[in-house]
Amino acid sequence: MIILGIETSCDETGVAICKDYKILSSYNKTQHIHKEYGGVVPELLSGVSFAKGLSQGLNIPIIPVNHLEAHLNSVFIEFPNLKPPFINLLVSGGHTQLWMVKSNFKYELLGETLDDACGEAFDKGAKTLGLNYPGGPEIEKISKEGNKKLIEFPRPMINDKSYNFSFSGLKTALINYIKNNREYNLPDVAASYQEAIVDTLVFKLDYAMKNFKINTGIICGGVAANSRLRDKLNELNKDILFPSLKYCTDNADMIAFLAMKKAENKNIEKNMDFSAYSRGITL
Ligand code: KG4
Ligand code: ZN
Numbered sequence: 001m002i003i004l005g006i007e008t009s010c011d012e013t014g015v016a017i018c019k020d021y022k023i024l025s026s027y028n029k030t031q032h033i034h035k036e037y038g039g040v041v042p043e044l045l046s047g048v049s050f051a052k053g054l055s056q057g058l059n060i061p062i063i064p065v066n067h068l069e070a071h072l073n074s075v076f077i078e079f080p081n082l083k084p085p086f087i088n089l090l091v092s093g094g095h096t097q098l099w100m101v102k103s104n105f106k107y108e109l110l111g112e113t114l115d116d117a118c119g120e121a122f123d124k125g126a127k128t129l130g131l132n133y134p135g136g137p138e139i140e141k142i143s144k145e146g147n148k149k150l151i152e153f154p155r156p157m158i159n160d161k162s163y164n165f166s167f168s169g170l171k172t173a174l175i176n177y178i179k180n181n182r183e184y185n186l187p188d189v190a191a192s193y194q195e196a197i198v199d200t201l202v203f204k205l206d207y208a209m210k211n212f213k214i215n216t217g218i219i220c221g222g223v224a225a226n227s228r229l230r231d232k233l234n235e236l237n238k239d240i241l242f243p244s245l246k247y248c249t250d251n252a253d254m255i256a257f258l259a260m261k262k263a264e265n266k267n268i269e270k271n272m273d274f275s276a277y278s279r280g281i282t283l
Contacts, residue, residue, distance in 0.1 A: 005018060008046050014251050076261075097113075139194050224242055
């Protein structure tokens with residue numbers, strides 16, 4: 001079976017061809033126009049319309065794929081033999097969620113952000129610091145020159161017993177720091193801010209793995225590309241897997257791959273009555 005994956009949910013537009021669980025070819029392109037506005041409302045409907053037209057025109061089945069579910073499954077592209085259960089930390093521009101992946105297509109949401117997503121914290125933090133959009137890679141780059149221990153920004157909700165997150169207070173702490181310290185060193189502030197986000201994510205993933213006695217942890221989504229996050233997770237000395245960078249940020253490969261899994265499970269959706277939603281759905 002050959003599947004064409006189409007991804008247009010945010011500022012990436014991509015297509016990928018998957019045959020028997022192998023990605024044969026893919027092309028993912030970012031729209032830079034959003035830099036000017038510092039972000040994007042993630043609801044590009046063009047992919048859905050295009051896929052529906054193609055399916056009708058060629059009389060071939062169409063498989064709707066939820067963007068978040070595709071992120072959760074992106075790890076299987078490179079680790080096909082991985083067996084659930086595992087805990088999956090989904091960290092993107094719009095979401096920060098901890099999932100228990102129980103088995104194929106069975107997921108339980110353990111917790112999520114109560115306000116800003118961690119990718120948003122990177123993007124808004126970068127804007128406050130006068131850096132470009134998307135803020136994650138910018139903050140990561142400049143942080144390499146800075147002292148991450150210089151400023152003790154809050155680690156939101158790490159003393160809370162839930163699996164939830166909150167990043168809006170951290171963003172406010174950054175704004176206040178900038179207001180109160182006119183002569184700050186940009187790399188030090190960026191590195192300390194990044195460290196607070198990363199510490200919080202690592203803490204919560206580790207906490208969930210311990211509590212549920214699950215030995216395998218996964219991270220996925222755009223923020224999973226962050227090298228400081230990857231280093232800190234490696235320092236845990238646990239079985240933590242990350243997709244390659246190209247499968248962390250939005251890509252059509254993960255869409256085609258999950259569609260293949262769904263098709264094999266005789267789950268092909270012939271109903272054309274679906275659309276795109278900007279806030280994800282409960283899996
Ligand atoms: O998964 P993704 O590509 O799109 C969404 O589904 O939202 O995630 C985009 C987010 C942005 O907030 C961006 O700043 C962040 O991922 N991001 C990073 C890095 N690369 C992308 N954050 C931290 N470090 C990075 N290297
Ligand atoms: Zn995404």
